[in-house]
Structure formats: structure tokens, C-alpha cells
Amino acid sequence: MTIAPTPDWNPRSDAVQQDQIAAYDHLRDQHGAAYSEMLHWSVLGHADVLRILQDHERFSNVVSRHVAVPNGMDPPEHTAYRALIEPYFTQERVEAFRPVCERITAELLQALQGRREVDWVAAFALPFAVRIQCAFMGWPMDLEAELTEWSARSHAATLAQDRPALDALAAQFEGIVARMLDERRASGADPQQDVTASLMHATVLGQPLGADAIASILRNWTVGEIGTIAAAVGILAQWLAEHADLQATLRAEPARQPEAIDEILRLHGPLVTNRRVATCPVEVAGRQIPAGGRITLHWTSANRDPRVFEAPGEFRWGRNPQDNLLYGAGIHVCPGAALSRMELGVALRALLAAVASLAPTAQAPEPAHYPAIGFARLPLQLRWA
Numbered sequence: 369m370t371i372a373p374t375p376d377w378n379p380r381s382d383a384v385q386q387d388q389i390a391a392y393d394h395l396r397d398q399h400g401a402a403y404s405e406m407l408h409w410s411v412l413g414h415a416d417v418l419r420i421l422q423d424h425e426r427f428s429n430v431v432s433r434h435v436a437v438p439n440g441m442d443p444p445e446h447t448a449y450r451a452l453i454e455p456y457f458t459q460e461r462v463e464a465f466r467p468v469c470e471r472i473t474a475e476l477l478q479a480l481q482g483r484r485e486v487d488w489v490a491a492f493a494l495p496f497a498v499r500i501q502c503a504f505m506g507w508p509m510d511l512e513a514e515l516t517e518w519s520a521r522s523h524a525a526t527l528a529q530d531r532p533a534l535d536a537l538a539a540q541f542e543g544i545v546a547r548m549l550d551e552r553r554a555s556g557a558d559p560q561q562d563v564t565a566s567l568m569h570a571t572v573l574g575q576p577l578g579a580d581a582i583a584s585i586l587r588n589w590t591v592g593e594i595g596t597i598a599a600a601v602g603i604l605a606q607w608l609a610e611h612a613d614l615q616a617t618l619r620a621e622p623a624r625q626p627e628a629i630d631e632i633l634r635l636h637g638p639l640v641t642n643r644r645v646a647t648c649p650v651e652v653a654g655r656q657i658p659a660g661g662r663i664t665l666h667w668t669s670a671n672r673d674p675r676v677f678e679a680p681g682e683f684r685w686g687r688n689p690q691d692n693l694l695y696g697a698g699i700h701v702c703p704g705a706a707l708s709r710m711e712l713g714v715a716l717r718a719l720l721a722a723v724a725s726l727a728p729t730a731q732a733p734e735p736a737h738y739p740a741i742g743f744a745r746l747p748l749q750l751r752w753a
């Protein structure tokens with residue numbers, strides 16, 4: 369029997385939940401790799417995270433007995449499924465989807481017109497992420513409430529490590545997917561026009577995708593989209609509200625917005641962790657991890673490592689984009705990065721054009737709890753243009 373190491377920290381503690389960014393910075397500087405009962409081996413340094421991303425033989429993505437397409441797979445299975453999903457995220461598809469994002473953004477901003485103070489998360493970030501996700505998959509907008517609630521409950525159950533609740537949530541999502549597939553079978557939806565219908569006709573290694581694989585792919589995209597995009601939209605608005613000078617620069621020079629978005633999201637990452645498992649005994653940051661050891665990669669911490677980013681807590685123009693691990697690296701690098709950059713770009717450009725100023729209010733924002741990050745509530749003052 370192997371004896372678990374003494375925990376270095378508790379990811380659920382109030383101190384961590386109140387300020388995840390500061391907590392992970394501290395942990396990285398103290399330990400490099402830290403053990404906890406919840407996340408097991410947290411890897412926090414940039415070089416260590418990068419090394420793991422590039423070594424999928426010793427660090428496997430098969431972290432659970434549940435199917436997870438393609439993020440819970442290793443080559444050669446991963447390679448086949450990855451080839452299946454990549455065509456959904458080409459630059460051409462992303463551009464074709466841009467007008468839909470612009471329309472959704474305009475409708476949401478229109479509904480807020482004239483309001484001087486809003487909770488940006490509830491009023492914009494969450495509905496933006498959910499509506500865009502429904503539109504991307506060809507799902508009806510009346511799923512908005514169910515998906516929003518599902519996403520919040522899924523975060524709460526993950527933090528509590530509530531197995532029965534997580535199983536019930538997986539079953540609920542499969543139910544949504546089954547409904548979507550039934551509707552498409554009944555209506556004969558065109559696979560050229562509808563992403564979900566297209567997945568129903570897709571094949572991998574000469575075989576049609578099973579219902580489990582379709583549900584897993586759609587769950588992966590939904591979690592990717594709703595969680596990270598909503599968090600990112602909140603983080604961007606908060607940073608700009610706190611930095612009026614940057615807001616003015618980006619309003620005057622929209623061409624600089626893409627670089628600013630990636631740099632703000634380096635400072636405050638919208639995705640906290642992903643998992644790996646060691647396939648053999650390994651040493652990471654001076655710690656011995658046994659074969660089968662569970663590893664948690666901390667994006668938010670690696671992206672603020674002072675050994676790679678000078679003055680890591682400062683917004684700086686001209687940083688090397690290769691160093692930014694916002695969308696990961698290696699074979700599992702985010703396939704949705706171009707889509708995500710387009711969506712965030714559309715939201716930011718429209719917001720900066722619609723309001724003359726964005727400012728914090730007297731009420732402090734409420735931080736979101738792990739596995740989410742960013743804000744649960746973000747009161748902002750808007751002065752309309």
C-alpha cells in the first residue's frame with residue numbers, strides 16, 4: 369500500500385477560493401509542485417507544465433474510466449478523434465460564424481442600453497457564452513436556462529467532489545444530447561448546416577461515432593465554451609474597468625485588442641486546471657510522483673511564472689505569444705482557440721464601441737470558486753456612448 373504524501377495545501381480553503389490567482393502564485397513560488405488530497409500533484413511552474421504537455425508517453429490523458437473525446441485520450445486513439453473534430457474549428461468556419469456572434473452580442477448589449485449599473489456576469493458574460501454555444505451547435509435558444517443551471521451545478525459538484533451529483537449531471541447532459549439527436553433524426557437536419565447533425569454522420573476509423581462519443585464531444589465543447597468563455601468575458605471587462613488608460617487605448621486602436629485579450633487572460637486565466645496521470649515513476653519540480661500518480665496542470669500559475677514572464681503581474685505589450693499557455697500546447701492544444709479569440713474579440717469590440725466608459729462600482733466583485741475562476745458577480749458602471 370502506498371502512503372499518500374502529507375498535503376501541502378487545501379484547494380477548497382477559503383483563502384484559496386477568495387483569491388485563486390494569489391494562492392497559486394504563492395504555491396508555485398513555495399513548492400513548484402504541491403500535493404493536496406483533492407488535486408493530488410499540482411504542477412505550477414511554466415517549464416514543468418510545458419515538459420508534461422510535450423511528453424504524452426509518461427504523462428497520459430487517460431485520467432478517468434469515463435469516455436472523454438478527445439481530451440481523455442492518448443495517441444493513437446487521440447489522433448483519430450482529433451482529426452475528426454479539427455475541421456469544425458477551421459478559420460473559414462470561424463469566420464462564417466462571426467456574424468452570428470455579432471448579432472447575439474448586439475442583442476445582449478441592446479437589452480442593457482441605458483442601464484448605468486449591471487452585474488456583468490449575469491447580464492452579459494453568461495448569456496453570451498451560452499447563447500453562442502447553442503448557436504454553434506445548432507441548438508435552440510430555449511436551452512439557455514437549462515444549460516446555465518447545468519454549468520453552475522457542475523462547477524459546484526466538482527468542487528464538492530460530489531460523485532452522485534456529478535453522475536446525475538452527466539446523465540442530464542446525455543438526456544439533452546439524446547433530445548437533440550432525436551429531433552435531428554425526426555426532422556432530417558442537414559449535416560452541412562448543423563454541427564450536431566454533422567457529428568451524427570461522422571465516422572472515426574471507418575466506424576460511425578457512437579452515442580457516447582457524440583455526447584462526450586458535445587459535453588467537452590459545451591464545458592469549454594460556457595465555463596471558459598463566460599469567465600474570460602468577465603475577466604476582460606473587470607480588467608478594463610480597473611484600467612481606464614488601457615480601455616482608452618483599445619477604443620482608439622481596435623487593432624491592438626487581440627494582443628490585449630491574450631495578455632489580460634495570461635494575467636488572470638479563465639481556465640484553472642487540466643489533468644494527467646503518470647504512466648511510470650517521474651520526478652517533477654524535485655518531487656517524486658509514482659506510476660499512476662494523478663497530476664493537475666495549473667494554467668493560471670504557469671502563465672504567471674516570473675522565470676518566464678518578467679514582472680508577471682503587469683500588463684505588458686510585446687510579450688512573446690509562444691510563452692502564453694492560455695490555450696495549452698502540444699497535441700491537446702485547444703482546437704477552439706481561433707473560435708474563442710473571434711468570440712472574445714467580437715464581445716470586446718462591441719462593448720468598447722457601445723460604452724464611453726466602463727468602471728468598477730463601490731461594491732467589490734465576488735470571486736468564482738474553483739473549478740471556475742474569474743467572477744461569480746461583477747458589478748460594473750456603464751456610461752453609454
Ligand code: HEM
Pocket residue numbers: 437438439440450588589590592593596597600638639642643667693694695696697699700701702703704705707708
Ligand atoms: C477562453 C476560452 C478557452 C480556453 C482558455 C481554452 C483552453 C484550453 C486548454 C488550455 C486546453 C488544453 C487542455 C489539456 O492540455 O489538457 C484546451 C483543450 C480543448 N479545448 Fe479549449 N479553451 C477555450 C475555449 C474552447 C472552446 C470555445 C472550445 C470548443 C467549442 C474548446 C474546446 C476544447 C477541446 C475539445 C479541447 C481538448 C483538445 C484535445 O484534447 O485534443 N475550447 N482548451
